[in-house]
Amino acid sequence: MDRKLDEMKQQYMDVPIPKELDFIVTKAIQRHTKKKRSLKWLSAAAAAVIIFVAGINTSPAFAHALSEVPLVGNLIKVLTFREYMFKDQTYEAKLEVPVITDMKNKELQESLNQKYQEEAKKQYQDFMAEMDSMKAAGSGGHLGVNSGYVVKTDNDRILSVGRYVVNMVGSSSTTFQFDTIDKKKEILITLPSLFTDERYIEVISENIKSQMMEQMKSDQGKVYWVEGSPAPVQMSEVFKSIKKDQNFYINSDGQLVISFQKYEVAPGYMGVPEFVIPTGVISDLLVSKDEYLR
Numbered sequence: 001m002d003r004k005l006d007e008m009k010q011q012y013m014d015v016p017i018p019k020e021l022d023f024i025v026t027k028a029i030q031r032h033t034k035k036k037r038s039l040k041w042l043s044a045a046a047a048a049v050i051i052f053v054a055g056i057n058t059s060p061a062f063a064h065a066l067s068e069v070p071l072v073g074n075l076i077k078v079l080t081f082r083e084y085m086f087k088d089q090t091y092e093a094k095l096e097v098p099v100i101t102d103m104k105n106k107e108l109q110e111s112l113n114q115k116y117q118e119e120a121k122k123q124y125q126d127f128m129a130e131m132d133s134m135k136a137a138g139s140g141g142h143l144g145v146n147s148g149y150v151v152k153t154d155n156d157r158i159l160s161v162g163r164y165v166v167n168m169v170g171s172s173s174t175t176f177q178f179d180t181i182d183k184k185k186e187i188l189i190t191l192p193s194l195f196t197d198e199r200y201i202e203v204i205s206e207n208i209k210s211q212m213m214e215q216m217k218s219d220q221g222k223v224y225w226v227e228g229s230p231a232p233v234q235m236s237e238v239f240k241s242i243k244k245d246q247n248f249y250i251n252s253d254g255q256l257v258i259s260f261q262k263y264e265v266a267p268g269y270m271g272v273p274e275f276v277i278p279t280g281v282i283s284d285l286l287v288s289k290d291e292y293l294r
Contacts, residue, residue, distance in 0.1 A: 082117075084124060090141065091131045095120045096148035098161055105186035112179060112188075116163065123147055123165060130169070144168035152178070153252045158292065159183055160249035174262045176272050178249040182292070191248050194256070194292065195285045198244065203282060204258060205241040208275045212239070212265075224266045224273070239265045254294040255279060 086093040097120045103109040127145045134143060146166045153160040159181040166174050180189045194200070212224035216231075223229065225237045247259040256277045260266075266273050279293045286293060 082120075084120065086124075086127075088131075090143065091127075091134075092144045093124060093127045094146050094148075095123055098149040098163065100161075100181075103186055108181075108186060108188060119163070120147065141170065142168065152249045152257075153180075155252065157183055158250050158254075160251070162249060171268070173268075174272055176247065176259055176261065178247055178259065180249050189250070189292065191245055194287060195282070196287055197285070200282060200285050201242060201244060203285060204246075204256075204277055205239075207277055207281050208242065208258060209239070211275050222266075223270065226265070250292055251276070254292065256282065256293055 082097045082099065084093070084095040084097075097116050099116070100109050100112050123145055127143070131143055134141060144166075145168070148164060150162045150164070151160070152162050160178060161181075162176050162178045164174060164176050166172055181187070182189055191200075192198070209226050212226045213228060215222045216224060216229060223231045224239065225233045226239045227233075242258060247261070249257050249259065251257050256279070258275045258277060260273045262268055262270075262272050264273075282293070283289055
């Protein structure tokens with residue numbers, strides 16, 4: 001065991017810090033050189049966590065060594081992400097980044113992982129810029145960003161991953177983006193790729209409008225910005241149609257789920273609206289029936 005831990009220590013020391021992490025760690029060091037000793041210790045601990053997680057994702061040898069150590073090996077399957085954290089009084093950022101692994105299609109895998117890293121880096125940069133602006137203006141207040149991911153579906157055929165971002169400046173706003181992968185063909189599934197032509201746009205849109213009206217009829221607490229809504233709606237806000245590349249994922253029941261951003265088709269208290277589209281409604285428009293949707 002001691003020998004194995006010594007080997008792990010050496011592999012840990014040999015792990016290079018990726019450019020994205022180096023950027024964040026450097027900025028954190030610059031901003032905290034004048035903090036108290038206790039805060040320096042916390043920053044160092046956070047940096048150690050970042051490097052530890054990065055080591056798992058950037059060094060196969062390091063991950064393999066960990067997998068052979070009792071208890072630690074069980075964590076490897078969970079730590080398939082990078083996590084960036086920052087906290088300074090009323091300013092707080094926590095970013096969890098998904099990492100897709102074990103694909104034979106390395107081009108797609110690297111493309112997705114690079115996209116996730118770039119999203120996290122931009123979120124961090126925007127957060128720090130906004131924090132600097134608020135401090136310079138002496139406006140005070142609370143600023144926060146919390147991003148992460150949820151695995152909506154993971155079965156033999158489909159992997160659907162949702163990335164969310166919650167921005168908090170006074171009130172909060174939430175956005176969701178989804179990627180759905182065919183695990184057998186190792187391709188990224190897009191909404192247009194599911195259908196023979198663009199008729200799906202109108203068919204799905206009309207079904208969603210019907211669902212909106214039915215939900216409002218059965219629950220007076222629900223409000224959607226759709227024509228015929230009992231609640232006052234400005235014409236500029238009325239939902240008319242989904243986009244060609246509307247946000248979506250395929251759920252574990254093999255159903256198409258259309259997702260909207262907060263405030264896109266409903267008031268903020270309605271959160272991030274989602275609508276399950278009955279497969280029977282769109283079956284005649286599918287490129288291949290029963291391949292993904294059932």
